[in-house]
Amino acid sequence: MPAAEAPFLLACRREPVPHTPVWLMRQAGRFLPEYRAIRSRMSFLELCRNPDAAAEVTLQPVDILGVDAAILFADILLVLEPLGLGLSFSPGDGPSLAHPVRSPEQVKSLPRVDVADSLAYVFETVRRVRSGLAGRVPLIGFAGAPFTLASYAIEGGSSRNHERTKRFLLEHPAAWSDLMSRLVDVTADYLNAQVAAGAQAVQVFDSWVGHLAPADYSEAVLPHMRDLFARLDRSVPAIHFSTGTGGYLELVRDAGGDVVGVDWRVPLDDAWRRIGYDHAIQGNLDPVTLLGPREKVVERARQVLAAAGGRRGHVFNLGHGVLPETPVDNVRALVDAVHEWSVR
Amino acid sequence: MPAAEAPFLLACRREPVPHTPVWLMRQAGRFLPEYRAIRSRMSFLELCRNPDAAAEVTLQPVDILGVDAAILFADILLVLEPLGLGLSFSPGDGPSLAHPVRSPEQVKSLPRVDVADSLAYVFETVRRVRSGLAGRVPLIGFAGAPFTLASYAIEGGSSRNHERTKRFLLEHPAAWSDLMSRLVDVTADYLNAQVAAGAQAVQVFDSWVGHLAPADYSEAVLPHMRDLFARLDRSVPAIHFSTGTGGYLELVRDAGGDVVGVDWRVPLDDAWRRIGYDHAIQGNLDPVTLLGPREKVVERARQVLAAAGGRRGHVFNLGHGVLPETPVDNVRALVDAVHEWSVR
Numbered sequence: 141m142p143a144a145e146a147p148f149l150l151a152c153r154r155e156p157v158p159h160t161p162v163w164l165m166r167q168a169g170r171f172l173p174e175y176r177a178i179r180s181r182m183s184f185l186e187l188c189r190n191p192d193a194a195a196e197v198t199l200q201p202v203d204i205l206g207v208d209a210a211i212l213f214a215d216i217l218l219v220l221e222p223l224g225l226g227l228s229f230s231p232g233d234g235p236s237l238a239h240p241v242r243s244p245e246q247v248k249s250l251p252r253v254d255v256a257d258s259l260a261y262v263f264e265t266v267r268r269v270r271s272g273l274a275g276r277v278p279l280i281g282f283a284g285a286p287f288t289l290a291s292y293a294i295e296g297g298s299s300r301n302h303e304r305t306k307r308f309l310l311e312h313p314a315a316w317s318d319l320m321s322r323l324v325d326v327t328a329d330y331l332n333a334q335v336a337a338g339a340q341a342v343q344v345f346d347s348w349v350g351h352l353a354p355a356d357y358s359e360a361v362l363p364h365m366r367d368l369f370a371r372l373d374r375s376v377p378a379i380h381f382s383t384g385t386g387g388y389l390e391l392v393r394d395a396g397g398d399v400v401g402v403d404w405r406v407p408l409d410d411a412w413r414r415i416g417y418d419h420a421i422q423g424n425l426d427p428v429t430l431l432g433p434r435e436k437v438v439e440r441a442r443q444v445l446a447a448a449g450g451r452r453g454h455v456f457n458l459g460h461g462v463l464p465e466t467p468v469d470n471v472r473a474l475v476d477a478v479h480e481w482s483v484r
Numbered sequence: 485m486p487a488a489e490a491p492f493l494l495a496c497r498r499e500p501v502p503h504t505p506v507w508l509m510r511q512a513g514r515f516l517p518e519y520r521a522i523r524s525r526m527s528f529l530e531l532c533r534n535p536d537a538a539a540e541v542t543l544q545p546v547d548i549l550g551v552d553a554a555i556l557f558a559d560i561l562l563v564l565e566p567l568g569l570g571l572s573f574s575p576g577d578g579p580s581l582a583h584p585v586r587s588p589e590q591v592k593s594l595p596r597v598d599v600a601d602s603l604a605y606v607f608e609t610v611r612r613v614r615s616g617l618a619g620r621v622p623l624i625g626f627a628g629a630p631f632t633l634a635s636y637a638i639e640g641g642s643s644r645n646h647e648r649t650k651r652f653l654l655e656h657p658a659a660w661s662d663l664m665s666r667l668v669d670v671t672a673d674y675l676n677a678q679v680a681a682g683a684q685a686v687q688v689f690d691s692w693v694g695h696l697a698p699a700d701y702s703e704a705v706l707p708h709m710r711d712l713f714a715r716l717d718r719s720v721p722a723i724h725f726s727t728g729t730g731g732y733l734e735l736v737r738d739a740g741g742d743v744v745g746v747d748w749r750v751p752l753d754d755a756w757r758r759i760g761y762d763h764a765i766q767g768n769l770d771p772v773t774l775l776g777p778r779e780k781v782v783e784r785a786r787q788v789l790a791a792a793g794g795r796r797g798h799v800f801n802l803g804h805g806v807l808p809e810t811p812v813d814n815v816r817a818l819v820d821a822v823h824e825w826s827v828r
Binding site for chain 2: 355431
């Protein structure tokens with residue numbers, strides 16, 4: 141099938157589809173025994189940096205689950221490595237940065253990054269995945285959004301209240317703006333290079349931004365997101381995903397993106413009405429539902445489809461990533477249910 | 485001043501006020517040196533159980549900050565003790581329950597609680613606070629909402645994804661409903677006994693419920709919340725506070741309460757419009773703002789007041805509790821700014 145006719149890309153462009161396309165954040169991940177088999181032989185970062193292995197885990201869910209898109213296996217924090225922040229991952233504790241950014245002076249001294257060189261392994265993975273897919277389904281590239289990257293860079297890892305980050309943007313607005321601009325530069329280059337290598341859509345993950353008050357989002361994030369989306373290669377659709385932003389989806393929409401990805405904590409029908417039907421929408425089953433009984437998975441999936449109301453432009457997804465303990469059979473049942481119940 | 489004329493109670497009833505009343509969640513807490521002095525002599529649970537000391541820390545912020553209401557010093561989890569769950573607090577790690585509820589059988593075997601006996605120390609604190617306040621400002625009593633209590637009871641402590649809780653409600657709907665009904669019983673008794681002892685308003689804290697998808701909220705929480713609010717003593721106003729529910733504030737409003745407390749992640753004007761002006765609203769400054777520069781605190785406070793638009797029925801508060809590292813002077817500046825900028 142020509143790529144342009146893939147249900148996922150049709151839905152991103154709000155064109156008619158034979159069925160609602162579905163893919164799942166973290167579909168290439170720990171819930172799959174085939175993924176765990178590969179991870180048993182190398183660390184998470186080694187896997188990210190190994191184009192053969194990263195391509196293999198990217199392809200796994202396409203074969204195993206029957207999803208309508210592949211998403212590149214990588215991590216949103218890889219761009220922080222060439223910025224000199226010292227990225228590592230420890231089992232259980234998650235990511236850690238040895239050299240967090242804590243002062244305006246440190247922002248100024250961040251190096252300019254040539255992604256073609258420092259992240260070449262990612263683009264090589266993209267090329268191998270496209271070859272391995274042989275046109276079966278489209279490939280989605282992705283990156284972390286500047287705020288979420290800035291939060292990791294400042295906090296030095298995950299954070300409960302993002303206190304350092306919020307203090308930084310309140311106390312040092314000029315340095316904050318400089319940091320965000322630098323992150324927009326590297327992220328735009330990174331995503332455009334993924335598209336040049338073969339990515340057929342891109343998703344920007346603003347995983348932490350929902351911790352901000354709307355006034356801070358408007359002042360400290362939104363202008364930079366507009367700048368980022370304006371600089372992306374417009375030949376492919378851009379998905380703007382965030383979590384915890386159910387209180388100000390209108391601002392998220394205004395920040396850019398062809399498709400707005402919403403988490404599970406907002407009714408999809410309300411969300412789409414607030415965002416506007418001139419945007420496609422992606423979401424939004426609670427990932428924890430997949431740990432429950434099969435019939436509940438199907439029931440909740442049908443409720444999400446009903447909320448989408450058969451409108452053009454719905455990409456089915458979870459509201460956040462698949463949890464590691466998720467039964468594979470439940471995910472298969474979900475994919476089948478979405479395909480079955482959405483046939484036009 | 486007669487209690488009925490206190491700005492806080494007037495605002496709860498949407499009557500005209502001389503200035504917007506302000507109090508802060510966790511205003512009796514670790515950011516105050518006077519609180520830390522008392523805590524250095526006893527553990528958190530010892531403090532909760534000591535009416536003299538608990539009354540003293542309840543009164544501290546009234547004198548030090550000039551807030552318009554006192555809120556009882558206690559913990560939402562105290563009701564889990566007489567239920568036999570084995571409550572303890574460890575410094576840093578937060579609450580822990582030695583005997584979590586993991587099966588329908590365990591729900592059935594939970595004891596019926598006589599709050600008058602098992603939580604007598606709380607009501608004694610209420611009486612002492614009322615005496616100490618001598619009518620200066622009203623006293624707010626409070627309790628955890630059934631969902632948040634159930635989540636702690638099932639998880640055994642704090643939780644990132646509330647996986648056990650969500651699985652329980654999906655897998656065992658009848659036992660879940662039984663657990664929620666039992667928690668409604670004890671919470672209604674507990675709040676009504678606080679009112680009988682002298683509390684002049686009550687707040688129900690549903691701190692964790694915003695992790696639920698709206699479909700789960702509607703099925704598994706909302707009917708129980710309606711039951712709870714219907715059974716509360718109607719002689720005092722009830723505040724319904726939750727966090728992370730910016731995506732479905734309409735459901736939270738439908739669940740009950742005279743005043744809806746919103747967190748900082750929703751614009752107050754949008755929130756109030758969605759909730760409806762026939763309800764009072766409480767909120768919603770980001771607690772982290774108080775860690776920033778004084779002028780930002782005042783600027784953001786004025787933005788919240790501007791969003792309230794001078795309408796009757798706004799109680800100023802944070803969107804969540806005061807953080808321990810908050811400078812006391814910033815809190816004083818906030819209280820003063822709210823009083824000054826809201827003079828009618």
